[in-house]
Amino acid sequence: MLVVLQYEPKLRLPTSAELPCSDDTPVDNENQNFIPNLLLFLLKFIFGKRTDWFFGVDMGIYHTTGVSPLVPVVPDGFLSLGVERHRQGRQRKSYVVWEENGVVPIFVLEVASRTPGGEYDTKMGIYAKLGVLHYLVYNPDYWQRDRHQPFEVYRLVDGEYQLQIGEPYWMPEVGLGIGRAPYQDGELEIEALYWYNQQGVRYLTPEEQLARYQERFGELL
Template identity: 70%
Template sequence: MATPDLYRNLPTSDELSDSDDIPVDNEDQNFIPNALLFLLQWIWQARNDWFFGVDMAIYHTTGANPRVPVVPDAFLSLGVERRKQGKSRKSYVVWEENGIVPILAIEIVSQTPGAEYDEKAEIYAKLGVLYYVIYNPDFWQRDRHQPFEVYRLVNGSYQLQLGEPFWMPEIGLGIGRVRRMVSGIELELLSWYNQQGSRYLSLEERAERAERLAARLRELGEDPEQL
């Protein structure tokens, strides 16, 4: 728990910019993190001690200037309010979150290199982000990396982890890739997994499965509404 004196005289979230007015240059950088968010809202619907940010600024005091944020494509923090004092966050300000830094950061590599493997990795490591996921489905050969990589912070440095989906015990979730149909289009996405390696289904998939089951029951002469 941070002490009040540690963050004395720092700007408040109302004083900090919540947008750099620079749009993302890759459709996946918006869709994939939001798909993870919507799925997590169902998995952890009974919990209020987490926050998942998408393309949101993280303000911290481990850099040269606390007014200069780092902006991951997505991040997860545990032990914080889902809605801070009942309101939406403009940005994630570490000194307003009792010093709690995100436990997971996710970057999706686009055509324009974004320093995911060096500068941003150094920032997240210094900040203390435990897990760092880099998803690079299209440009991994250019960057001489694998399409999906999970790093864990060990003694202040990131070490590449093995296995997919990769289980993160401190979070209670696994993460990995999946190919599935979304509104009639086959896409590769990131998804959450349980400890047994089974993928959590999206709302769309669960609705489709329920409809197939209902149709099968009707074929057998059963009324699914009466079951």
């Protein structure tokens, strides 16, 4: 049966300037800020001069597949491809799908926290309906409480998320893999998420690249 959607001329979707830029919900652990910001920082070097991508951190995604276009979903991080790096030469306050030619994020990251945030049910359902292809729940601290694994990647198949295996997890549509590795934060070594190439080799931070260069350069002296 052919279903024809009727256009409602009275329906006017708000612009990004008219929408709140976040839900003002504070994070309750450092990882929720550090992990996605590290991924963003690395992307700026990996993608180089590419201008067809956007990575949002703790930013509202406004869409028309939920209860209301005025109610955003706010992941800890997300990646969209095929959009302007800086929309109309400006920084985004929020990601408004109907202003992005309908492009939804291809990858979404949720970092589980002390306060359960619906990562495995409510938000998962929202992202599935929205059409996010790859969904990662990173849960290094509360995975036993939630009865899940610390690192779980889901792929959208026929409208439902299926848990994937393997780490780093390769995303061919993105051209990147993602996985865990140590990060040296001063004297403290912590776990972080990194991007990987198709061969499973981790992309280094600029500091790591400089250290390797200095080590090799010193060997030549």
